Amino acid sequence: MFAEILELLPELLRGTLMTVELTLCAAVVAITAALIAAVSKMYGPRPLRWLAIAYIEVFRGTSALVQLFWLFFVLPYFGVTLEPFAVGVVALGLNIGAYGAEVIRGSILSIDKGQWEAATALNLGRMQTLRRIILPQAFVAMIPPWGNLFIELLKGTALVSMITLGDLAFKAQQLNQNTLRTLQIFSLVLIIYLCLSLLITVLMRTLEHRVARGLLRGRAG
Amino acid sequence: MTQHDDPMLRFDKVSKRYGQHTVLDRLDFEVARNEKVAIIGPSGSGKTTLLRLLMTLESVDAGVIYVEGEPLTHMPQGERLIPASRQHLSRVRAKIGMVFQHFNLFPHMSALDNCTEAPRTVLGLSKAEASARATELLQMVGLGDKLEHYPGQLSGGQKQRVAIARALAMRPRIMLFDEVTSALDPELVGEVLKVIRQLGEEHDLTMLMVTHEMGFAREFADRVCFFDGGKMAEQGTPQEIFGAPRQERTRQFLSAVLETRS
Numbered sequence: 001m002f003a004e005i006l007e008l009l010p011e012l013l014r015g016t017l018m019t020v021e022l023t024l025c026a027a028v029v030a031i032t033a034a035l036i037a038a039v040s041k042m043y044g045p046r047p048l049r050w051l052a053i054a055y056i057e058v059f060r061g062t063s064a065l066v067q068l069f070w071l072f073f074v075l076p077y078f079g080v081t082l083e084p085f086a087v088g089v090v091a092l093g094l095n096i097g098a099y100g101a102e103v104i105r106g107s108i109l110s111i112d113k114g115q116w117e118a119a120t121a122l123n124l125g126r127m128q129t130l131r132r133i134i135l136p137q138a139f140v141a142m143i144p145p146w147g148n149l150f151i152e153l154l155k156g157t158a159l160v161s162m163i164t165l166g167d168l169a170f171k172a173q174q175l176n177q178n179t180l181r182t183l184q185i186f187s188l189v190l191i192i193y194l195c196l197s198l199l200i201t202v203l204m205r206t207l208e209h210r211v212a213r214g215l216l217r218g219r220a221g
Numbered sequence: 222m223t224q225h226d227d228p229m230l231r232f233d234k235v236s237k238r239y240g241q242h243t244v245l246d247r248l249d250f251e252v253a254r255n256e257k258v259a260i261i262g263p264s265g266s267g268k269t270t271l272l273r274l275l276m277t278l279e280s281v282d283a284g285v286i287y288v289e290g291e292p293l294t295h296m297p298q299g300e301r302l303i304p305a306s307r308q309h310l311s312r313v314r315a316k317i318g319m320v321f322q323h324f325n326l327f328p329h330m331s332a333l334d335n336c337t338e339a340p341r342t343v344l345g346l347s348k349a350e351a352s353a354r355a356t357e358l359l360q361m362v363g364l365g366d367k368l369e370h371y372p373g374q375l376s377g378g379q380k381q382r383v384a385i386a387r388a389l390a391m392r393p394r395i396m397l398f399d400e401v402t403s404a405l406d407p408e409l410v411g412e413v414l415k416v417i418r419q420l421g422e423e424h425d426l427t428m429l430m431v432t433h434e435m436g437f438a439r440e441f442a443d444r445v446c447f448f449d450g451g452k453m454a455e456q457g458t459p460q461e462i463f464g465a466p467r468q469e470r471t472r473q474f475l476s477a478v479l480e481t482r483s
Contacts, residue, residue, distance in 0.1 A: 117278050118325035118384075122339035122391055123315050125307075132338060136329050214329070 004184055008175060012185075015171030016192055022088050022157045022167060023196075027150055029093025034100030042105060043126060052101070059098035065159050067091045072163045088160040096153045103145045107138040140212050147204035151197045168192060227290030229254045229395060229427045230275070235284035237270050244270045246451040247284065257421055257428045259438035259459075262448035263474060268431045271448075272397045275429070276319045277310055288313050288395070315343075318393030322400040324380045326372040332359060332383045333368040336390045344391070351390075358386035362416045378409030382416055389420075396420070398430040410434070417441070435478060439463050447471045 033055075040052035059067065068091040075082065082090070111134050119129035161170035172189045176182055232250040236243065245267045252258055260268045273279045274286060277294065285302060286293040295302035296309045305313075327335050336355035340346045346354070359365055362382035372380055381401055388396060398417065402410040414437050421428060421441060432438055438445055438459065445462040447455045447470075455468045466472045 112325075114321060114323055114325040115327065117276075118321065118327070119339075120278060120314075121276050121317075121319040121321075121388065123311055123343045124339055125311070125343075128342050132342060133327055137327075 001184075004181065005188065008179070008181065008185060008188060011171050011175055012168065012188055012192065015166060015168035016196075018166055018170075019154070019157050019168040020196070022085070022092065022160060022165070023150070023154050025089040026092040026096065026153055026157070029089055030096040030100050030149070030153065031146075033094055033097030034104050037097065037101035038104035038108065039130065041101065042108065043130075055094075056098045056101050059095050060102075064091065064095045064156055065162065067095055068159055068163060084160070084163050084165045087163060088157070088165055092153060092156050092160070095156065096149050099152075100146065100149055103142055103149070104138070107141040108134055110141055111137050140208065143204055143208040143211065147201060150200050150204070154196055154200065155193065227287070228252060229256070229289060230429075231287040231290075232271075233285045233287065235274065235286060236282050237267070237274060237279060238282050243451050245274070248451075248453065250446075250453060252427055252429065255425055255427055257441060257443045258430070259442035259445045260429065260431045260448060261433070261435070261438060261445060261462075261474075261478075262454075266448040267451045268448045269399055272319065272399050272429060272431055275395075275397060276317060277314055288316055315391065316394045317397065318388035318391055318395070319397040319399065320381070320384050320388055320401045322403050324372070324377075324384045324404075326380055326384055326387070328372050331369050331371055332364060332375070332386075335372070335383055336387045339387070340390050355386065355390055358389050359383070361419075362386050363412070376409060377405045378412045381405065381413045385413075385416055385420070393426075395427045395429070398428065398432070400431050400433065402432070402434055414441075433478065435463070435475070447474065449474070 037052040037055055040048045041056065044052060068087065071082065071087045071091050072084070075087075108130075115133055115137070116129060119133050124133070157167055158169035160167050161173065164170075166174075168189060172185050176185050179185070228251040230250075230252040232248050234247045234249060235245055236247055237245040244265075248267075248271070250271075260271065262268050270279065274281055275293070281294050285295055291313055292302055292305070293313045294305050294310070296305045297303075327338065330338060333352065333355050336358060337346075337348070337351035340351040340354060341348065356365070356368060359368055362385055364379060364382055364386070367375065367379065367383075370379075372383070375383065384401075401417075402413055405413065414434065417428075417430070418437075418441055420426060430438070430442070440459070442459055444456060445459050446453050447462060447466075447468070449470050455462065455466060455471045462471065463475065466475060
């Protein structure tokens with residue numbers, strides 16, 4: 001049994017590496033898209049606001065798998081052909097970013113309006129206020145929901161096995177077909193996904209504590 | 222454009238409504254350079270709205286506010302006045318500073334950073350210049366030993382003094398105080414009023430203060446304005462208003478306030 005696992009593990013770990021890379025890259029896309037969409041929706045000029053709303057609604061309202069297929073199979077009809085990895089990063093990133101935009105918007109709205117008023121009284125512009133005063137405070141409130149989104153993202157990466165990327169789920173299916181050790185393979189895969197998502201939880205909690213400590217210095221004392 | 226004999230502030234038939242409710246009703250009001258004006262009156266009388274309009278935290282529904290002869294919320298275009306652009310607002314607003322009832326300090330910044338943030342990002346001061354200016358002001362309000370403290374580590378009175386220093390760091394000509402002692406424990410009111418008194422004595426500042434501290438208004442203000450129902454019901458020197466108010470409404474308000482205070 002142990003020897004079997006050792007035999008399967010290298011291939012699965014290769015898949016795991018792909019899954020981790022995809023998750024990290026898509027997370028960067030997600031955060032960027034979410035921030036731009038949230039700020040555009042809240043403070044942008046009207047056309048930009050509409051664009052942000054359209055983005056959020058389309059990517060929240062359609063299946064991530066269909067979005068992935070669309071970018072992979074339909075975009076080439078418009079003359080744009082992307083690498084499978086790029087398609088995975090963009091599709092998953094934009095999908096999670098649409099949810100993230102609402103998280104960021106909510107956390108910005110949760111900041112006391114007195115903070116905006118004080119900034120106006122000091123003649124800070126809207127973007128300066130957002131960047132220097134509001135977002136640093138909103139950041140703490142954002143961390144737990146973003147932790148959930150990153151876990152969603154991690155699990156969502158399994159979809160890219162449908163567009164030929166060799167991630168953990170893809171490798172598992174491949175191994176299963178070749179070796180027929182279904183029980184061992186999918187149990188291992190389950191454990192690996194679980195470990196990764198626990199890792200995300202721990203990292204986000206650490207980040208939350210660290211940021212909260214910096215922000216609320218002395219408040220308890 | 223700015224003439225020296227213009228009043229520092231002038232409200233020309235300024236109205237403000239929230240839905241059906243009129244908070245300020247065609248208000249005409251002037252404040253001279255370096256004048257200290259106390260604004261008193263029952264809640265809902267429009268006195269805080271007056272400060273908020275000046276600070277451009279609310280927009281006027283009708284009328285024009287002038288700062289040193291220059292329209293605040295409007296700008297001239299030919300013969301007419303059109304709503305002000307963001308640049309115009311920001312330029313005129315730079316003359317005004319405000320201190321709030323609930324401090325509104327930035328909780329993620331130390332006392333010093335609270336006072337250097339705007340001078341650096343808005344005025345473009347260097348870190349050293351901004352720090353020097355902020356340190357001097359924090360020393361003036363008696364917090365020279367609390368520069369690195371965060372708002373969460375300060376008492377209410379200390380927070381409000383940081384807020385005063387923060388506003389002064391932008392070198393305003395006009396300071397607005399909106400019930401700045403109302404959220405404080407009684408024993409902390411004195412230290413804040415002392416700082417305001419000192420400001421009035423040592424600096425060329427026009428000061429408008431909405432307050433419930435009648436004793437302070439009496440000894441500090443050049444003029445006291447009593448607001449009621451969106452209008453200025455009565456104004457005069459502290460002696461006139463507190464000694465011999467002409468309006469029945471003023472008399473009622475003062476006796477009610479002074480009764481609960483004593």
